[in-house]
Amino acid sequence: MTDLVENEGGGCCSANNGTTSGTTSGTGSALAGSSGCGSAGGGCGCASQDAMPQTRRGFMKAGAALAMTTLAPGVTLYSFGAGQAEAKPADQAVTSKVRWGMLIDASKCDDGCTKCVTACSTENGWSDTGNPLTDAQWIRKVTVRDRDQGKETTLPMMCLHCAEPPCVDVCPTGASFKRADGIVLVNKHTCIGCRYCMMACPYKARSFIHEPLEDQKEYSPRGKGTVESCTLCVHRVDEGRLPACVETCNASAGGAMTFGDLNDPNSEISQRMAKFVTTEVRADLGLNTGVRYQNI
Amino acid sequence: MARIKYESLNDGFGFYFLMAFLGAIILGALGATWYMEHEGHIVTGMTNQIVWGMPHVFAIFLIVAASGALNVASVGSVFGRVPYKPMARLSGLLAISLLVGGLAVLVLDLGRPDRLIVAMTKYNFKSIFAWNIFLYIGFLLIVAAYLFVQMNRGTESWTKPVGILAFVWRLALTTGTGSIFGWLVARQAYDAAVMAPLFIAMSLSFGMAFFLLVLIATYSWSRRPLGAELVNRLAKLLGIFIAVVLYFTAVQHLTNLYAAEHGGIERFILMDGGIYTQLFWGGQVLLGGLLPMAMVFSGMGKSKFGVVLASFFVILGGLAQIYVIIVGGQAYPLILFPGKEVVSGFYDGVVASYIPSLPEMMLGVGGIALALAITLLGMTVLRFIPASLADNETGSG
């Protein structure tokens, strides 16, 4: 089955790739990828005739990635979800040339769908232990309702990776920090568990680990007595892969999440933000969040 | 005024009995800490919604009271009020011990208390918490120096300058403590500049109440003379400090009430916040404010029993006030989308519940016991207290 899929995807999307480079400036950015997919949608129907418009793009991207795998296995897989620069060499430090961000289109986020939450939980090893008050919650689904008319919007809420993060400002030891590429993290080696960052976060994005843990994911260390939150799947991003939530949403849900470099004007996320009205949660606080929303 | 003769307490049966009592509470607190650290904070009532709970209420109370305990010394050496000067040593000792008690609670509640060395060696200088570490350590050192120059023969002339430094430092310290909350933009209940002066007012009041309790207990139990006029004088000062706290509390809430955006949190604290509303009106305003104020300014301020009772009420009201600020401030949901309602499976948009567990209560009470034990030990090994505080000795009469 795997082989079949790979061939099919490969066949389909190598054509798609051709279209992409033909019709766009050939930046290899996410937008180029997706518009290519869109325009070549008919051609790609070979894989799935009746794919929903919403999910088609997501699939096309998956397809595109597979195509590249066939062309140059082990290398081009890194450009999965196009728009990301090539994977950073493992021995080089991250720089501020890149600012990772995410755009979430609430109109494509289905009420009741929690695939991003499950994907995050599986990827990073936090889970429901039956104590909802103390369990970690890196990402959660939130429903926003208009007070008068009752119009509801649903969206995922997680660490918004602010450019001016209050959690980083208040941390006494500097354990809460912002990486050069904009990802806000907790350095658990120096976190003393004071929870002041949790007091300071306007988004309730952080969790304190209330119990001893064992058998953590080896790329996602977590331990009792320290604070944690969404890492934007930093271990994946450093390898040039997409955060787990984005990957899952694109592949098997509404395709509401776009991940990419906010500093690169050609990235899909930047292009979308240039085109659509986007909002920051609690923009009044002036935190310049790295995760933005549209259609709230 | 006669030359004041300072003495230390006898280490008789009373000393050992009290020490054993306080020691048992401290041991209990250490046991509770060990349990909390071993099992994780799951055994406390604290959650991802209420991240700071009972230990913080006690810790902040003690830290705030610590700087206030220095009042009497400041009034004596900075403002030159002669009757207060004999009590300056005790005032300084109590300030140090209350701060140590508070810091012990704060540190033992950390998720990783074993990493205290990290907190002492790695600083983020943008953090008000990190500033506070310096303010606390500085306070301990300056008050220790203040005690030294008073108690060491030949350095008495330094008392005033060091006393002024200690006074300025204690204002900075309480400003820092208030700003832990005042500078939090995220939550509706905080993010207010008035937190700094409010905390200073609270420190004046709580510290004075604590000082009065320790003073009266010490002199009664060790059968030393303590002038009624002097106690009445201190009690009236306490009354004024209580009024200042009520004033800043009123400013805090009136300012918030005027802005529609803060309507929600004000309604919560003042009207329909359940336990928090009860603690605010019944605990802070009535029991810890109006009642003791009426007591000290009426005839009861002239009796030691009345003053002890009033001071006790101030302390209870103070704990209630800090509980409302810390826990109440977190219980009220974060406003993620102003003007909209928010619901989720992670308690967004709902009032968080908090039920303190026994271990965290024990830790908090242990901080008070530690502060008292240090004070008692200090008074027993060194000459902190005047042999007599009769009114004719202090010039209060």
Next chain:
Amino acid sequence: MNLWRTTRCAALTALLLLVGVCASVPVSAGGGALTPTIAKGKGDKCVAPTEYMRRNHMDLLDHQRDDTVIDGIRTERFSLKGCVSCHAVKGEDGRAVTVKDERHFCASCHLYAAVNMDCFDCHASRPDEAKKLGALRKKSHARDMAVLKDYLKGAER
């Protein structure tokens, strides 16, 4: 003063007791045969000479941890993940043992030396079973495939 005498007396007793305990340890250790049993790692040699690793592994890890967490440098040579997977010790159930087991590579020596480790409060102390050594890329590839397969199954329905 009475109190001082009592305190001094107590302190002296405590000190004597401490000295006594210390002195008795070498005696009870007897012939010095109680050296730790350290499991051998996989492969020919470690990432650095054994003698060097024994003395300096903590500094290497300490350095690497800051590089990785703060700068995103993820070289494999001195990574804790590498240590854990290469030095994994199989238990009776066929799975690698955790640090709670005294056969665990790190635990065996650290227990002997009575030096507390902080690493495994957060880090996994045994390799991830689902993952084959050095197959990180393959794995992610396989996962992407699985996602796609699921998707296609969904689309067929």
